[in-house]
Amino acid sequence: xxxxxxxxxxxxxxxxxxxxxxxxxxxxxxxxxxxxxxxxxxxxxxxxxxxxxxxxxxxxxxxxxxxxxxxxxxxxxxxxxxxxxxxxxxxxxxxxxxxxxxxxxxxxxxxxxxxxxxxxxxxxxxxxxxxxxxxxxxxxxxxxxxxxxxxxxxxxx
Amino acid sequence: xxxxxxxxxxxxxxxxxxxxxxxxxxxxxxxxxxxxxxxxxxxxxxxxxxxxxxxxxxxxxxxxxxxxxxxxxxxxxxxxxxxxxxxxxxxxxxxxxxxxxxxxxxxxxxxxxxxxxxxxxxxxxxxxxxxxxxxxxxxxxxxxxxxxxxxxxxxxxxxxxxxxxxxxxxxxxxxxxxxxxxxxxxxxxxxxxxxxxxxxxxxxxxxxxxxxxxxxxxxxxxxxxxxxxxxxxxxxxxxxxxxxxxxxxxxxxxxxxxxxxxxxxxxxxxxxxxxxxxxxxxxxxxxxxxxxxxxxxxxxxxxxxxxxxxxxxxxxxxxxxxxxxxxxxxxxxxxxx
Numbered sequence: 001x002x003x004x005x006x007x008x009x010x011x012x013x014x015x016x017x018x019x020x021x022x023x024x025x026x027x028x029x030x031x032x033x034x035x036x037x038x039x040x041x042x043x044x045x046x047x048x049x050x051x052x053x054x055x056x057x058x059x060x061x062x063x064x065x066x067x068x069x070x071x072x073x074x075x076x077x078x079x080x081x082x083x084x085x086x087x088x089x090x091x092x093x094x095x096x097x098x099x100x101x102x103x104x105x106x107x108x109x110x111x112x113x114x115x116x117x118x119x120x121x122x123x124x125x126x127x128x129x130x131x132x133x134x135x136x137x138x139x140x141x142x143x144x145x146x147x148x149x150x151x152x153x154x155x156x157x
Numbered sequence: 158x159x160x161x162x163x164x165x166x167x168x169x170x171x172x173x174x175x176x177x178x179x180x181x182x183x184x185x186x187x188x189x190x191x192x193x194x195x196x197x198x199x200x201x202x203x204x205x206x207x208x209x210x211x212x213x214x215x216x217x218x219x220x221x222x223x224x225x226x227x228x229x230x231x232x233x234x235x236x237x238x239x240x241x242x243x244x245x246x247x248x249x250x251x252x253x254x255x256x257x258x259x260x261x262x263x264x265x266x267x268x269x270x271x272x273x274x275x276x277x278x279x280x281x282x283x284x285x286x287x288x289x290x291x292x293x294x295x296x297x298x299x300x301x302x303x304x305x306x307x308x309x310x311x312x313x314x315x316x317x318x319x320x321x322x323x324x325x326x327x328x329x330x331x332x333x334x335x336x337x338x339x340x341x342x343x344x345x346x347x348x349x350x351x352x353x354x355x356x357x358x359x360x361x362x363x364x365x366x367x368x369x370x371x372x373x374x375x376x377x378x379x380x381x382x383x384x385x386x387x388x389x390x391x392x393x394x395x396x397x398x399x400x401x402x403x404x405x406x407x408x409x410x411x412x413x414x415x416x417x418x419x420x421x422x423x424x425x426x427x428x429x430x431x432x433x434x435x436x437x438x439x440x441x442x443x444x445x446x447x448x449x450x451x452x453x454x455x456x457x458x459x460x461x462x463x464x465x466x467x468x469x470x471x472x473x474x475x476x477x478x479x480x481x482x483x484x485x486x487x488x489x490x491x492x493x494x
Contacts, residue, residue, distance in 0.1 A: 001164065020165035020208065042158050043196055045390055047263060056237070056266040062195050063267070064188075066165055067212060110262060131389035132261025
């Protein structure tokens with residue numbers, strides 16, 4: 001049976017009627033057309049569907065939309081309102097940390113959740129935060145450098 | 158993969174929850190973090206008619222501590238919050254270490270401590286989508302009569318792979334269980350059935366509500382070491398927790414125990430109490446634990462990654478390392494030696 005939920009996505013309130021078996025990922029992509037959140041493995045292993053829910057990075061493919069009532073969600077689209085890029089996105093471009101781009105929304109949101117709770121992470125903190133975001137082409141070194149640089153630290157240290 | 162259809166219930170009290178589960182009699186499943194259960198549903202290995210969400214009960218998300226009774230943590234506390242709670246970090250660093258060894262940052266934010274304990278057994282032949290199962294006869298865990306992991310196996314050998322259980326077992330944790338018949342407290346080791354088909358002993362109307370950990374002795378130390386192919390996401394191919402306490406003012410053990418995960422159908426707890434006497438040299442006791450752990454580990458060929466033989470050999474190395482780390486930690490904590 002469908003249920004009505006109220007959910008705040010990227011600062012916008014939404015009222016949606018969702019079925020119990022709809023994942024947050026499907027609702028974001030198919031109903032809100034927020035296709036920046038990627039459907040990779042759809043089984044909780046790749047991190048492509050990472051979004052931030054109430055400050056914590058979560059996998060939207062393993063989250064039921066019906067459980068997101070009264071929750072605040074941030075997707076990659078929410079990082080650049082009116083087209084102004086987030087420092088993490090600027091840094092990703094500067095360090096060429098984007099090759100095919102498929103994993104990028106996921107790791108940027110994992111990194112955002114990290115720096116929101118710890119503004120000056122060290123390299124190890126960064127590695128732990130993005131360990132659940134698989135990248136198969138760029139390589140992790142550039143991603144690490146981009147995140148460290150975005151937090152005002154020397155990426156080569 | 159789309160999830161199968163199901164109904165969704167959100168009870169607001171434990172009594173209501175257990176009553177509902179009792180009426181459903183096994184057709185409903187409890188939903189905690191969902192990282193284990195929803196994947197099984199996507200794979201069509203579990204098809205509950207109703208999911209019972211435990212999110213609406215704030216009591217299940219509390220953490221408290223008293224010097225006398227120790228730690229009390231609600232089953233719905235997520236792994237990250239548990240690991241980073243100041244009291245857990247300060248008084249129970251072993252538990253914090255084990256919780257942070259689960260999956261990755263996202264899975265730690267979603268998964269709960271109760272859910273982690275009650276997770277289902279893992280097997281390469283079971284945890285796979287229907288498309289990859291279609292050429293195999295249904296195994297014991299799917300209601301069939303064969304085991305693909307152990308040829309000719311009469312039972313299900315699905316491996317218990319929780320990271321938190323060994324750390325809680327060596328700390329002698331207990332669980333509060335709530336059911337239609339009321340509440341009871343059990344030792345954590347009683348939760349595990351040793352049956353790969355159904356690794357826990359809970360009846361359909363029962364849920365774990367609270368985890369109770371006694372206060373740690375003043376000169377104690379612990380370590381959890383986990384072997385996996387990638388240093389993230391994966392379940393343990395072997396996990397070893399050691400917890401020990403030293404006697405006041407000398408270098409002998411007051412107690413020591415070891416628990417293994419990822420190498421049997423339930424976590425394996427080995428208590429070193431029987432070898433501890435006034436004369437026992439710590440190194441000798443550790444070696445006895447190493448040998449016993451090696452004997453009791455039964456890894457089988459039902460996972461990706463290293464061979465069962467290699468994993469079993471590594472039991473010795475991991476137990477020894479974890480014991481040394483624990484000992485070093487305990488020795489640092491004051492008291493003349």
